[in-house]
Amino acid sequence: MKLENNRYNIQGVDIEELCQEYGTSLYVYDAEKISHQVNSMRKAFKGLEMRIKFAMKALSNVSILKLMNKLGTGLDVVSIQEAHIGLRAGFDPNDILYSPNSVSFNEIQEAVQLGLRINIDNISILEQFGHEYHNTVPCCIRINPHIMAGGHTNISTGHIDSKFGISILQMRHLLRVIKTNNIHVEGLHMHTGSDILDAEVFIQGANILFDAAREFENLKYIDFGSGFKVAYRDGDVTTDINALGKRLSKSFSNFCAEYGQELEIWFEPGKYLVSEAGFLFAKANVIKTTPATVFVGVDSGMNHLIRPMMYNSYHDMLNISNPNGTFRVYSVVGYICETDTLGSDRKLNEVREGDIIGIKNAGAYAFSMSSNYNSRLRPAEILILDGQAKLIRKRETMDDIFRNMVEIEL
Ligand code: LLP
Numbered sequence: 001m002k003l004e005n006n007r008y009n010i011q012g013v014d015i016e017e018l019c020q021e022y023g024t025s026l027y028v029y030d031a032e033k034i035s036h037q038v039n040s041m042r043k044a045f046k047g048l049e050m051r052i053k054f055a056m057k058a059l060s061n062v063s064i065l066k067l068m069n070k071l072g073t074g075l076d077v078v079s080i081q082e083a084h085i086g087l088r089a090g091f092d093p094n095d096i097l098y099s100p101n102s103v104s105f106n107e108i109q110e111a112v113q114l115g116l117r118i119n120i121d122n123i124s125i126l127e128q129f130g131h132e133y134h135n136t137v138p139c140c141i142r143i144n145p146h147i148m149a150g151g152h153t154n155i156s157t158g159h160i161d162s163k164f165g166i167s168i169l170q171m172r173h174l175l176r177v178i179k180t181n182n183i184h185v186e187g188l189h190m191h192t193g194s195d196i197l198d199a200e201v202f203i204q205g206a207n208i209l210f211d212a213a214r215e216f217e218n219l220k221y222i223d224f225g226s227g228f229k230v231a232y233r234d235g236d237v238t239t240d241i242n243a244l245g246k247r248l249s250k251s252f253s254n255f256c257a258e259y260g261q262e263l264e265i266w267f268e269p270g271k272y273l274v275s276e277a278g279f280l281f282a283k284a285n286v287i288k289t290t291p292a293t294v295f296v297g298v299d300s301g302m303n304h305l306i307r308p309m310m311y312n313s314y315h316d317m318l319n320i321s322n323p324n325g326t327f328r329v330y331s332v333v334g335y336i337c338e339t340d341t342l343g344s345d346r347k348l349n350e351v352r353e354g355d356i357i358g359i360k361n362a363g364a365y366a367f368s369m370s371s372n373y374n375s376r377l378r379p380a381e382i383l384i385l386d387g388q389a390k391l392i393r394k395r396e397t398m399d400d401i402f403r404n405m406v407e408i409e410l
Contacts, residue, residue, distance in 0.1 A: 301334020
């Protein structure tokens with residue numbers, strides 16, 4: 001988003017006009033930024049057979065997936081429903097990795113029928129898989145390397161107390177099950193968490209996976225998951241993808257030389273591809289001065305962006321409507337009837353009732369974690385593509401709220 005002639009725009013599309021046309025609150029995504037992120041990953045790992053599997057749980061609109069497909073990524077899906085959206089978007093099932101947790105074996109069978117690549121994170125499921133398919137359907141194994149990483153305990157997945165993956169300490173048991181059932185393992189996978197500050201974690205995890213990989217003869221790929229840290233404010237520490245690319249490429253190439261085969265290296269970025277590409281624009285309904293603070297109450301809230309209340313995460317904000325106003329300190333809150341803080345103690349250009357507030361990093365886990373709490377409607381979603389605003393989801397109406405309610409006679 002740029003400020004030009006005192007007006008904010010994305011690819012030349014004026015934000016205030018956009019908000020007027022589609023109403024607030026409104027999610028807006030910048031396709032150029034998404035494409036930039038895909039390319040920067042490719043650049044960082046050039047020279048390797050690198051595959052990007054977009055973690056669509058971050059942003060699952062079918063039009064975003066069509067864009068990803070056009071940009072040449074694959075998909076990481078965690079449910080059969082996500083897989084169906086991906087297939088609708090035109091992905092080849094072979095380019096979709098299905099990595100569920102705690103699902104029944106029936107769902108795995110459904111995924112096999114759809115032709116997805118299967119990632120298994122549980123020995124009991126692996127046994128059922130082996131019993132049913134033997135070596136006729138290849139699979140990937142999700143290893144839990146026992147590394148504590150991630151920006152918040154709720155988004156750390158690779159530690160010893162986590163429900164994810166098959167423990168690296170269970171390797172002997174795992175190999176017994178694979179051998180006995182003649183299972184064809186084509187990939188190894190790990191994902192240790194999200195918002196990982198220390199890039200060393202990836203290197204540490206990679207070394208653990210290389211050690212494990214030596215036990216498997218028919219590997220095609222190793223999937224290092226994701227967790228790349230993006231910027232939530234100016235000057236934030238982020239994953240230096242180029243530095244990581246250099247280090248990991250070297251150790252990956254060395255491993256492939258030793259393994260005797262050029263394997264593919266896979267990543268499953270969610271936030272890295274879409275977090276900074278998205279904004280949530282909301283209107284200041286009210287300004288309320290209390291003895292303690294000045295609240296800006298906007299026409300949005302934790303029902304549209306739950307991350308601040310759920311993970312204590314920081315989302316930068318700006319006043320789109322008054323870029324030259326005097327800076328004042330505000331707490332920006334939503335309209336949900338419980339504590340619903342989007343950001344406290346924020347320095348914003350003076351906010352007047354009716355101004356548009358832009359909330360950053362709303363591309364990942366914003367719409368996809370939204371709800372109808374308080375029976376509020378979900379906003380529309382807009383994709384800015386080639387300098388034009390495309391509506392990719394309509395604003396909800398009361399019909400959506402009533403759709404599955406069954407009114408009984410009383
Ligand atoms: N691969 C797997 C197996 C995952 O579980 C996840 C995220 C990803 C890839 C993508 O991670 P990312 O690149 O987005 O860090 N709702 C939380 C994040 C939950 C992440 C869950 N798994 C948040 O808003 O911070």
